[in-house]
Amino acid sequence: MPAAIPTVKDEALAILKGLGVADSAYAASGLDARSPITGETVAVLREDDRASTAAAIGRADEAFKVWRSVPAPRRGELVRLLGEELRAAKADLGRLVTIEAGKITSEGLGEVQEMIDICDFAVGLSRQLYGLTIATERPDHRMMETWHPLGVCGVISAFNFPVAVWSWNAALAFVCGDSVVWKPSEKTPLTALAVAAIFNRAAKRFGEVPAGLLEVIVGGREAGEALVEDARVPIVSATGSTAMGRKVGPKLAERFARAILELGGNNAAIVAPTADLDLALRGIAFAAMGTAGQRCTTLRRLFVHDSVYDALVPRLAKVYATVSIGDPRTAGTLVGPLIDKAAFDGMEKALAEVTALGATVHGGGRREIGGADAWYAAPALVEMPSQAGPMLHETFAPILYVVRYTDFDDALALHNAVGAGLSSSIFTLDLREAERFVSVAGSDCGIANVNIGPSGAEIGGAFGGEKETGGGREAGSDAWKAYMRRATNTINYGTTLPLAQGVTFDV
Ligand code: UN1
Numbered sequence: 001m002p003a004a005i006p007t008v009k010d011e012a013l014a015i016l017k018g019l020g021v022a023d024s025a026y027a028a029s030g031l032d033a034r035s036p037i038t039g040e041t042v043a044v045l046r047e048d049d050r051a052s053t054a055a056a057i058g059r060a061d062e063a064f065k066v067w068r069s070v071p072a073p074r075r076g077e078l079v080r081l082l083g084e085e086l087r088a089a090k091a092d093l094g095r096l097v098t099i100e101a102g103k104i105t106s107e108g109l110g111e112v113q114e115m116i117d118i119c120d121f122a123v124g125l126s127r128q129l130y131g132l133t134i135a136t137e138r139p140d141h142r143m144m145e146t147w148h149p150l151g152v153c154g155v156i157s158a159f160n161f162p163v164a165v166w167s168w169n170a171a172l173a174f175v176c177g178d179s180v181v182w183k184p185s186e187k188t189p190l191t192a193l194a195v196a197a198i199f200n201r202a203a204k205r206f207g208e209v210p211a212g213l214l215e216v217i218v219g220g221r222e223a224g225e226a227l228v229e230d231a232r233v234p235i236v237s238a239t240g241s242t243a244m245g246r247k248v249g250p251k252l253a254e255r256f257a258r259a260i261l262e263l264g265g266n267n268a269a270i271v272a273p274t275a276d277l278d279l280a281l282r283g284i285a286f287a288a289m290g291t292a293g294q295r296c297t298t299l300r301r302l303f304v305h306d307s308v309y310d311a312l313v314p315r316l317a318k319v320y321a322t323v324s325i326g327d328p329r330t331a332g333t334l335v336g337p338l339i340d341k342a343a344f345d346g347m348e349k350a351l352a353e354v355t356a357l358g359a360t361v362h363g364g365g366r367r368e369i370g371g372a373d374a375w376y377a378a379p380a381l382v383e384m385p386s387q388a389g390p391m392l393h394e395t396f397a398p399i400l401y402v403v404r405y406t407d408f409d410d411a412l413a414l415h416n417a418v419g420a421g422l423s424s425s426i427f428t429l430d431l432r433e434a435e436r437f438v439s440v441a442g443s444d445c446g447i448a449n450v451n452i453g454p455s456g457a458e459i460g461g462a463f464g465g466e467k468e469t470g471g472g473r474e475a476g477s478d479a480w481k482a483y484m485r486r487a488t489n490t491i492n493y494g495t496t497l498p499l500a501q502g503v504t505f506d507v
Contacts, residue, residue, distance in 0.1 A: 008035040008099045012042045015092045020197040033190045036102035036337040039373025048219040053226035059212030060152045060179040061232045066210040068149040068177040076126025081202035083119030102336040104328040115167035118459045122171035140494025147484040149177025154227045154236035160294045162188035168475040169237045176483040183217040242468045261470025264394040265422030267454040268301035268415045272428035280427040287453030289379045293398025297423045297455035302402045303411040317362045320381045337376045344375040347397035350390040416444045422465030423447035423454035
């Protein structure tokens with residue numbers, strides 16, 4: 001008998017009410033918000049269509065025209081207050097992330113911490129939106145660059161990081177002087193409504209936030225398209241599958257809007273002969289099974305050197321066989337549910353295909369937990385004869401493919417031989433291998449790590465990847481520049497008009 005799981009509905013609704021989500025968010029029919037823990041519908045939400053999305057964009061555009069003139073450090077104060085409100089709401093919002101996305105408790109809380117961290121980062125940034133002063137070739141001239149707010153920033157986020165990825169974009173956008181229209185995944189609208197309520201608390205304390213600075217669009221493809229196609233939105237940051245990016249990217253390009261695309265990953269790690277195998281084992285387990293394999297940074301491919309294969313892979317198979325799968329609210333659970341049936345079906349399909357290719361599958365299969373529409377899967381460790389078939393593509397589920405290698409260059413070539421280019425890592429104590437991996441001739445990904453797995457990045461670095469991952473960068477480093485426009489200014493404080501390049505034009 002599978003263990004009975006208590007309902008999540010009452011708890012979720014109480015959290016939403018406590019955070020201040022208005023009753024008007026709910027409707028008799030509209031978008032079903034469900035919990036993957038039990039599969040039950042938690043709430044039915046009022047849904048946006050093209051017209052209401054356009055109206056929201058209009059409000060955000062008006063807000064931008066006010067917000068852009070608020071001094072940046074003052075804008076930072078709003079984000080500082082948002083960080084304070086998030087600290088106060090951390091337990092509730094983390095719990096709601098667990099209920100709506102199925103993350104285990106510590107990962108739900110970790111996601112809110114990631115929001116707090118980016119708020120702190122953005123507050124500091126609000127006094128550091130620096131431009132350069134540039135030497136000019138003309139006498140009595142000064143040349144400089146100024147960073148100006150850009151406009152309405154569209155944010156399309158995915159179910160797997162339902163709130164943190166919004167905050168990477170929004171915290172920067174707000175200090176940069178932009179307004180934000182957010183379309184969360186239709187699989188996780190409740191956490192977005194909760195965040196909007198938390199934002200409203202910060203806005204109230206701040207005092208003079210223009211209405212429309214943050215708009216949340218609840219809905220599916222139609223609302224998303226309306227956001228992507230609207231000429232009043234000069235930048236869209238979209239997180240999701242490569243297939244989604246292929247649709248969104250060209251639409252934005254067509255109207256010369258800026259795109260920050262964070263798309264699929266097919267992240268790999270190399271385990272070299274000198275690797276610390278205890279450390280590698282832990283790193284691999286978290287990166288491959290954490291978040292039930294539903295991070296875009298999840299470890300999906302593993303290349304293990306022949307000399308350590310037999311010391312590592314059977315141990316790994318044992319960890320896969322014993323990892324605790326179940327209610328993500330229960331202490332000790334490491335693997336919660338997949339988001340829905342489609343995710344489970346995708347996993348089954350990939351496992352059937354690799355079995356036909358001669359792979360040995362450890363784990364996999366459905367666990368009868370939570371109810372008819374709850375989809376818990378045992379993580380699968382798949383020993384592959386070679387890199388082929390589904391291993392070349394991202395399946396958003398906990399499948400780790402393992403391939404044996406003997407030559408480092410071959411492993412590197414296999415590592416880079418996929419479409420996606422998000423994250424990567426190597427486990428080695430050999431300095432030459434480590435440095436080669438992070439060198440120009442090494443990993444081709446946006447994130448390349450040594451002796452840690454590919455997932456679980458901090459916000460201080462720029463986050464994103466190359467190739468079919470879309471090329472966008474969010475969060476730390478100088479990712480803020482994407483949310484502003486740069487003006488180059490040349491100022492003549494002299495009495496003559498010398499022309500650049502020595503051109504003469506005497507009239
Ligand atoms: C994502 O899966 O879309 O690096 C984001 C990580 C997290 C973010 C993942 N900080 O795994």
